Amino acid sequence: MSDIQTYAQTNAPAKTGKIMLVGLGPGAVEHMTGRARAAIAEADTIIGYVTYVRLVADLIDGKEVIKKSMTEELDRAIEALDRAKQGKKVALISSGDAGVYGMAGPTFEVLFQAGWTPDSDIEVEIVPGASALNTCAALVGAPLTHDFCAISLSDLLTPWPTIARRLDAVAYSDFVVALYNPKSGRRTRQIQEAQRIFLRHRDPNTPVAIVKSAFRPKQRLEFTTLEKMAEADIGMLSTVLIGNSNTFIQGGLMVTPRGYANKYDVAEGERSTKGGEQAGRSLSTGLNGWLEAIRESGKSAAELAVEYRLPEDYIAAALAAGPEEDIAESAEAEA
Template identity: 70%
Template sequence: MTSPKGKIMLVGIGPGSHDHMTQRARAAIAEADVVVGYVTYIKLVADLLEGKEVVRKGMTEELDRAVHALASAREGKKVALISSGDAGVYGMAGPTYEVLFQAGWTPESDVQVEVVPGASAINACAALVGAPLTHDFCSISLSDLLTPWPVIARRLDAVAASDFVVALYNPKSGRRTQQIVQAQALFLRHRKPDTPVAVVKSAYRRRERIEFTTLDKMSDCDIGMLTTVLIGNSHTFVQHGLMVTPRGYANKYDLDDGGSTRAGERAGRSLSTGLLGWMENLRADHAEGISIAALAQQHKLPADYIEAVLNAPVEVEEAVASTEESEA
C-alpha cells in the first residue's frame, strides 16, 4: 500500500487578528495534523488548535521549525508551518525551501508544499495610518542577525536617496538598539527632518499603538520587535491624523478645477515628462549643446545611461493606447 503523501503548508496568518486572516489560512490550519510555529504566533491562533499536535519553537529556531515540518510531512502528516504576516515576507517560506532543497526535495517528491499568502505588516500598518503606500515603496529589515550591517546600510542609503516610502521591519530589540539610530542618520542625509513617519506597534493586536512623528524624532519613539516604522517620501503628508502619499494625479490633472487635464497632458496617456517625452526633451537639449555629463547631473542619472538613451532608436508613441493600467 502506498503511504499517504505528506504536505507542508506555509501559512501567513496576517497581523494577528482573526478578522484579517484569509479563509485559506484558517482552512489550512484546520486540515493540519501538526502546527509548527514561533511561540508568539502559536498564541495568536490558539483557539484553532484543538486536537492538533502543536510544536512551539523559539525566535531564532527557524531552521529547526522547517526541519521538524519536513520530518512530520515525510511521515505522511499535513503540517501547517505558520508565520505572522505573509510567510514569504521575512517569513518561513524562504528557510523552508532552503531546507527542502538541501534535503534533495523537488516538487515531484513525496511531500507537497503550499504557500498560503497573508497580509504582511506593511499592509496592516499602512491600513491603520491612512494611505502611505499609494506610490512606490520598499521594505528593509534592520535585523543584522543574518545580514551584514554594511549591506543593510547601503540599501538604506540607496532607498533614502531614491525617495521611496520605506517600511522598516525588525527595527529594534533589547540587544539591537543602535540600528534604528543609524537608519535615521542615513535617511537624514537625503530627506528633510520633518519627513512624516508612522510608528506602528502590534498592529491589530491587543497592545496596538500608533504614533505619528517626523524623521528627526523617529528614534526617540517607543520602538521594538513588534513595531513597523513607515517613513514617507518627499510628498507624503499627514492630515487629520492620516498619513497619505499622493499617487501623482496632480501632475496630470488640475484637482482644483474638477480634475480637468493640464495643458500638454492627455488622459490615459503617459505624462509629457514620461519616458518618450523625456527622451525627446533630452535629445533636444543635447542637440543644443548640453553635454552628457551636464544632462546626467541635471537628471541625477548615470552618464552612461544618458548616453545609451541618446543612442537608442527613436520610438513613436502608439496612436491608440489602453488606459495605461488605470493611471498606474
C-alpha cells in the same frame, strides 16, 4: 495536455504528507483568510514561534503543537519536513505573510537540501496572509499608494554594509520605505544609523509613522518626522514607515499621493486634464517626452546627470539612441 504531461501526472508518486506555510496576518481570526483558517483546521500538526502559536490557540485544540523560539527558524522547517515524511499534514505558521520575512524561504532551503522537488511525495502549499506592511499602512492611512519597498534592519543574518547600501539607495531614490525589525534589546543603534543615512537624502520633516503590534491588544500608533524618528518608542514589534518627498500627514492620516496632480486639475468636483497632458497617455515628462527634452537641451551627459540625479552613462546612452527607437517602443506599447 500532452501525452508526456499525462504520463508524468499518472505516474507521479502519491503525496504522503503536506506542509502548509500559513500566513496569519496580524493574528486575529477575523484578519485571517478563509484558506488560512481551513489549513489550520486541516493540519495534524501546528509548528511555529511560541507567540504565533498563542495567536491561534483557539483553533488548534486536539492537534500536535510544536513551539519554537525566535531564532529557531531552521529547526521549525526541519520539524515540518520530518512530520510530513511521516504522512502528516503540517501547518507551519508565520505572522503576516509566510513569504515576507517569514517561514517560506527557510522551509524551501531545508527542502531543497533534502532533495525535495515539486514532484516529490510531499506537497507544499503557501497560504498568503496580510503582511505587516499592509496592516500597518491600513492603520495610519494610505502611505503606500506610490512606489515603496521594505528593508529589515536585522543584522543577525545580513551584513550591515549590505543593509546600509540598500538604505542609501532607497533613500536617494525617494521610495516610501517600511523598516522591519527596527530595534531590539540588543540591537539599538541600527535605527539611528538608518536615520543618519536617510537624512543625507531626505528633508528632516519627512513624515514617519511607527506602528507597534498592529491589530493586536497592545497596538500603538505614533506619527513623527525623520529628524525625530530615533527618539520615538520603537521596539521589535514595531514597523517604521518613512514617507517620500510628497507624503504628508493631514487629519491624523499619512498619505502618499499617487501623482494625479501631475496630470489633472480637480475643481468643484470636476476633473480636467492639464495643458499638454492626455488622459490614458504617458506624462509629457514620461519617457518619450523626457528623451526629447534632453536631446533638445543642448546639455552634456554630465550636466544632465547632475540635473536629473541619474548615472552619466545612462544619460549618454539615452542621448546616443535614435528617436526611431522611441517611436518603435511607443508603437509597440500602444499595439
